[in-house]
């Protein structure tokens with residue numbers, strides 16, 4: 001499913017004081033968190049985001065664009081795939097996964113052969129087309145790769161339902177080769193109208209050997225889970241309200257038990273009821289947040305090394321939770337689509353109008 005949005009234009013990084021004591025019972029110190037925009041010199045919308053380290057970050061987006069920085073965002077370089085025989089500006093690279101400053105894969109979304117995957121092994125100097133969708137009914141939304149040592153090459157891309165079931169595409173070699181998995185016997189059927197959101201590359205999640213898929217188009221939005229692709233899938237209702245343009249946009253797990261999910265309605269960017277869920281049983285059951293993020297949220301990331309902390313972003317702002325998704329507090333009103341935290345003190349976010357920004361969490 002393809003969200004269309006016209007996010008607001010904000011040209012400066014904003015600094016806000018967040019008083020966390022207003023949202024949690026326990027007293028918390030006042031912290032100041034602010035996104036610092038980096039100069040991409042681009043006007044594209046970057047829904048694909050993959051920080052590899054504090055220095056190396058890749059983003060991908062509209063107009064067939066892929067950018068990479070190797071110096072922490074001081075300078076961005078356009079490393080987009082171009083093929084003489086293809087109109088690559090037609091592609092929307094809604095998801096990217098990078099392993100280093102050299103190796104990355106990007107997913108182009110869309111109907112029919114617009115859904116495709118490219119891979120580079122030389123920092124974007126050259127790209128190989130490693131998958132082109134041939135199934136008219138398929139529409140690939142997002143992909144995820146395992147992080148565990150020895151399994152980093154194992155990834156799955158997810159498509160909206162074909163013949164009534166979400167379609168999965170699997171690779172074991174970091175995106176060089178892909179094969180369609182049969183989900184007939186292993187996955188519960190999709191409901192009428194159910195689909196994933198190609199909004200931030202996080203409608204599929206791999207964490208601690210388990211897999212999750214976030215859906216909408218149905219009410220409530222649902223979250224599929226699997227204890228291992230070959231072991232089959234189950235599905236649970238989230239507490240996130242769904243609808244034609246609404247549901248679960250992002251699901252992330254910290255470990256095999258603790259998960260968070262956000263979403264909402266991308267046509268109602270500031271509506272903020274029933275837009276966040278948390279789980280402590282590996283996604284078997286989902287609970288409503290006690291206080292919600294400030295509006296529709298498309299992206300979500302745990303902060304590594306800070307057990308209970310996560311950040312969410314959307315077109316109407318970003319928020320932080322200090323208690324595993326029970327309560328969310330607004331930190332910024334600027335528009336972003338995707339967020340990825342890479343260490344206990346740094347997150348990255350990307351979005352429309354070429355916005356790519358860094359959040360420092362030292363003071364938290």
Ligand SMILES: *[C@@H]1O[C@H](CO)[C@@H](O)[C@H](O)[C@H]1NC(C)=O
Pocket residue numbers: 041
């Ligand atoms: C920014 O982009 C414009 C238009 O694409 C280009 O002419 C200009 O050289 C770029 N500036 C930098 C600093 O990269």
Ligand SMILES: *[C@@H]1O[C@H](CO)[C@@H](O)[C@H](O)[C@H]1NC(C)=O
Pocket residue numbers: 063089
């Ligand atoms: C798309 O990118 C190409 C070069 O990669 C550029 O010439 C063109 O202006 C861009 N189009 C839009 C609408 O941004």
Ligand SMILES: *[C@@H]1O[C@H](CO)[C@@H](O)[C@H](O)[C@H]1NC(C)=O
Pocket residue numbers: 087089090
């Ligand atoms: C390439 O694709 C873009 C976006 O779909 C379209 O506007 C443009 O006309 C196409 N160009 C060619 C040469 O087909």
Ligand SMILES: *[C@@H]1O[C@H](CO)[C@@H](O)[C@H](O)[C@H]1NC(C)=O
Pocket residue numbers: 112113114
């Ligand atoms: C992709 O599909 C379009 C029509 O939807 C067709 O014109 C084009 O030839 C196809 N390209 C490839 C490489 O299959």
Ligand SMILES: *[C@@H]1O[C@H](CO)[C@@H](O)[C@H](O)[C@H]1NC(C)=O
Pocket residue numbers: 163164182184
């Ligand atoms: C899966 O089931 C659908 C209908 O339920 C059928 O059309 C399709 O051929 C089956 N695919 C496989 C690989 O068995």
Ligand SMILES: *[C@@H]1O[C@H](CO)[C@@H](O)[C@H](O)[C@H]1NC(C)=O
Pocket residue numbers: 219220237
């Ligand atoms: C999930 O939600 C649907 C729609 O409200 C409801 O019919 C169904 O019973 C729920 N499933 C479970 C297991 O609660």
Ligand SMILES: *[C@@H]1O[C@H](CO)[C@@H](O)[C@H](O)[C@H]1NC(C)=O
Pocket residue numbers: 016017330331332333
């Ligand atoms: C964001 O906007 C809301 C509503 O306009 C305002 O109440 C709030 O103070 C702003 N939050 C921040 C962190 O700027």
